[in-house]
Amino acid sequence: MRYLIQPKNPNKTHQRRVALVTLGCPKNEVDSEVLAGQLRDDGFLLCPEPEEADIILVNTCGFIESAKQESIEAILDLLRLKETDQNPEIYVWGCLAERYKEELPQEIPEADGFFGVEAFDQIRSRLNHRRKDLSDATPGSRVLSTPSHTAYLKIAEGCSHQCSFCAIPLFKGKYRSRPIVDLVHEAQALADQGVRELSLIAQDTTAYGTDFNDGTRLSDLLRDLVQIDGIEWIRILYAHPSHIEDDLIQIILEEEKICNYLDMPLQHIHTPILKQMGRGMRREEIEGLIRKLREKIPNITLRTAFIVGFPGETDEAFEELLQFIQATRFERLGAFTYSPEEGTPAFEFGPIPPKNIAEARYDQIMQTQQEISLELNEAFIGKTLPVLIDEYDPAQKMYAGRTRGDAIEIDQTVWVQGECSIGEIVPVQITDADVYDLIGVLNPS
Numbered sequence: 267m268r269y270l271i272q273p274k275n276p277n278k279t280h281q282r283r284v285a286l287v288t289l290g291c292p293k294n295e296v297d298s299e300v301l302a303g304q305l306r307d308d309g310f311l312l313c314p315e316p317e318e319a320d321i322i323l324v325n326t327c328g329f330i331e332s333a334k335q336e337s338i339e340a341i342l343d344l345l346r347l348k349e350t351d352q353n354p355e356i357y358v359w360g361c362l363a364e365r366y367k368e369e370l371p372q373e374i375p376e377a378d379g380f381f382g383v384e385a386f387d388q389i390r391s392r393l394n395h396r397r398k399d400l401s402d403a404t405p406g407s408r409v410l411s412t413p414s415h416t417a418y419l420k421i422a423e424g425c426s427h428q429c430s431f432c433a434i435p436l437f438k439g440k441y442r443s444r445p446i447v448d449l450v451h452e453a454q455a456l457a458d459q460g461v462r463e464l465s466l467i468a469q470d471t472t473a474y475g476t477d478f479n480d481g482t483r484l485s486d487l488l489r490d491l492v493q494i495d496g497i498e499w500i501r502i503l504y505a506h507p508s509h510i511e512d513d514l515i516q517i518i519l520e521e522e523k524i525c526n527y528l529d530m531p532l533q534h535i536h537t538p539i540l541k542q543m544g545r546g547m548r549r550e551e552i553e554g555l556i557r558k559l560r561e562k563i564p565n566i567t568l569r570t571a572f573i574v575g576f577p578g579e580t581d582e583a584f585e586e587l588l589q590f591i592q593a594t595r596f597e598r599l600g601a602f603t604y605s606p607e608e609g610t611p612a613f614e615f616g617p618i619p620p621k622n623i624a625e626a627r628y629d630q631i632m633q634t635q636q637e638i639s640l641e642l643n644e645a646f647i648g649k650t651l652p653v654l655i656d657e658y659d660p661a662q663k664m665y666a667g668r669t670r671g672d673a674i675e676i677d678q679t680v681w682v683q684g685e686c687s688i689g690e691i692v693p694v695q696i697t698d699a700d701v702y703d704l705i706g707v708l709n710p711s
Contacts, residue, residue, distance in 0.1 A: 281311040284393070285319035287344065288411065289337050290327025292467050292503070292675070294360060295411050296420040298325045301386055303407035308394055312409060316344055321355045321393060326362035328437060330605035337362045345376050357392070359385055365437040383438060384423065407455070413656050415689030416674055417461045421449055421487065422468035426477070427506065429533075430544045430611040431573065431604065434469060443474050446482070450490050457496035462689060463654060464491065464500045465673060471502055472509035485513040492523045498691060499654065501673055503529040507555055508546045515562050525670040526563050529598075531571040535590040536583040539576055542615065549590075556594060567671030569598035572631065575624025576604045577615035584627050591634055597642060598677050599635045601628050636701045643678075643699035650709050653694040655686045667694070669704075684708025 284305055288298040301323070302312055316322045322344055326337035347354055355378045363370055364382035371380050381389050410417055425434050426441040453464060466484075468474065475482030484502075491500055500523050507530055518524050534540055537548045559566055572587060591599065603624040606613050618624070653667040656674065665682040672678055682694050684707055694706040 281309060282321060282393075283313045283319045284310045284321045284323065285313050285316040286323045286325065287316060287340060288325045289340060290325070290329065290333060290361065292418045292465070293420055293469075294325050294327060296408075296418050296467070297360065297383075298323075299408040299411055301325075301389060302409035304386060304390055305393065306409060307407060308390060310393070316347065316354070317352065319352075319354050322347070322357070323389070324356065324358050325360040326358060327360070328362035328365040329434065330602075330607065332605065334362060341374060341377065345374070348376060355379075357381065357389065359383075359389060361437060365433065408452075410461075412674065413688065414460050415654070416463040416465070416656070417456050418467050419449060419453055419456070419464045419491075420444075420467050421471060421474050421484075425469035426473070427470060427546075428544045428611075430542060430615070431533075431576065431607065433607040433610050436609050438469070441468075441470065441473055441477050443477050443482070446487050446490055449487060450494070453491055453494055453497065457494050460496075460689065462496065462498045462691070463674075464497055465503055466500065467503050470504060470506040470509065472505040472511075472514065476509070483511065483513060485511075485517045488514075488517050488521065488524060492521045498523060499525055499670060501525040501527045501529075501670075503673060503676075505530045507532060507552060510555060510559070515559065518566075519563050525567075526565055527567045527569070527671050527673070528559065529569040529673065529676075533571070533573050534576065534579075534583075534587060535572075536579075536586050539579060539583055542578055542612070543573075543576065544611070567597040569600075569673070569677065570596050571600040571602065573602050573604050574627040574631065575619045575621075577612060577618050579604075579619055579627075588630060588634060591631060592638075595638050595642070596635070597639075597671060599631075599638075601631045601635075603628050639678075640699070640701045643701070643704055646696045646704055647699055648696065650693050650695045651680070651704075651706070652691050653680045653682060653706070654691050655682065655688055657688060658686075667692075678702040678704065680704045680706060682706055682708060 286298045286302055288294050306312060313319050324341055324344060327333040341358055344356055357379045358377050359381035360383060363380045367382060379392060422441055422443045424439040424441045472484055474484040474487060505528055532552060533543055533545055535549050540547060604618060651669050653669055655665050655667040657666050659666050662681060665686045667680045667682055669680060680694060681703060686692055686708060693709040695709040696704050696706040698705040
C-alpha cells in the first residue's frame with residue numbers, strides 16, 4: 267500500500283485535504299501519481315495520512331483473489347474513519363471498482379462514490395463539485411510516489427492477449443498505445459524534475475505500437491527516449507515473449523542508456539500447459555528466444571515469473587518446469603500459485619491441483635531459485651558495478667541502491683558503505699553477497 271505525500275502549507279489551511287491510497291501494481295501507482303498532480307493543480311492539498319484528510323481516494327486492484335481481498339480490507343479499514351469526528355468522503359476507484367461496478371456499490375454503500383479505470387475527469391468533476399471551468403490537466407504533471415530520481419512511464423493501457431487465466435482484458439479493454447509524442451513530453455517533464463531512471467510499463471510493453479497499424483514498435487519509442495538529457499537508465503518491464511523482435515534486441519544492445527535487463531514473464535514451460543494458458547508459444551520457441559537474448563546481449567539480466575497449480579498441471583509437467591528453471595538459471599525469478607478468476611476461460615477448465623500441492627510446488631521453485639541467486643551473486647564478489655543510490659538506511663548505516671540489473675521495488679538491493687548522494691550513480695566494489703543482496707564499498711577510482 268502506498269501513500270502520496272505533499273508537504274503541508276500552513277498558509278493554505280482552507281484547502282480541502284486529499285489522501286490517495288494505492289494498491290496493486292506500478293501501473294496503479296502511475297494512475298495515482300497522475301491524479302494527484304491534477305488535484306494539486308486544481309487547488310487541493312495532498313496529505314500523507316488518510317487520518318488527516320477530508321477526502322480519501324482508494325485506488326484498488328482487481329487482478330487476482332488475494333489482491334481483491336487486500337483492496338476490500340483496505341476500504342473497510344478506511345471506512346471506520348467515517349465513525350470519527352473526521353468523517354471524510356471516501357471514494358473507491360480503479361480496477362476493482364471497474365470489474366465489480368454493479369456489485370461493489372451494493373456491497374459497500376458506505377462509500378461516497380465509485381469510479382472505474384481512467385476516470386480522472388469524472389473524479390476531478392466530482393471533487394470540484396462538478397465545476398464546468400476545470401482547466402485541462404497539465405501534460406506530464408505527476409506527484410511521484412517513487413524516489414525523486416526514478417519513475418515509471420506507462421506506455422499503453424489495456425491488453426489484447428487472450429491468456430486464459432487473466433481477467434485484465436475484461437475490465438481494462440483492448441491494448442491502446444499512447445502516442446510517442448505524449449510519452450516523450452512526459453519523460454522530458456520527469457527528467458526536468460530530476461528523474462534519472464525510467465521504467466517502461468504496460469500490460470505488455472513489447473506490444474507497443476502494434477495497435478497503430480503503421481509499423482510503429484517499442485524500438486521507435488526507445489530511440490526517442492534515449493535522446494532525453496538527464497535520463498541515464500531505461501529499463502523494460504512486462505515484456506511478452508511473443509513480441510520480442512530483433513529490432514528491440516538490437517536497440518538494447520546499441521544504446522547504453524537502455525539497461526541490459528528484460529522482465530519477461532513466461533508463466534510455464536510445459537507446452538500443453540502453455541497452450542491451455544493461451545500464451546501463443548511452445549517450449550522450443552521460448553528456449554530459442556532465451557538463447558538469442560543471451561547470445562546477442564552480453565550480461566543481460568532476465569527476470570521471469572511462473573504460475574504453479576494451473577488446471578492440468580501434473581507432477582510430470584511441474585517437474586519439467588523445475589528442471590527448466592535449474593538449467594536456464596534466470597537471474598531474477600518470481601512464482602505464484604494459480605488464482606481461479608471468474609469470467610476467464612481457465613475458470614471453466616476443471617479441477618486444479620490441491621492447494622497444499624500448489625504451495626509445495628511454489629516453495630520448491632523458490633528454494634531452487636534461491637540457490638541459483640546465491641551462486642550468481644557470489645560471482646560478483648570482487649567486481650565493481652555501477653549502482654544507483656535510492657536511499658540511506660540509518661539502521662544499517664549504509665546506503666541502499668540497485669545495479670542496472672535490478673528494478674526498484676522488485677529486485678535485489680546493493681548495500682553500500684561510503685558517502686553517497688541519493689539519486690547518484692556510483693561505482694561500487696562488491697565485497698559480499700547474500701541470496702537477494704549484494705554488499706560493497708564505494709570505489710571512487
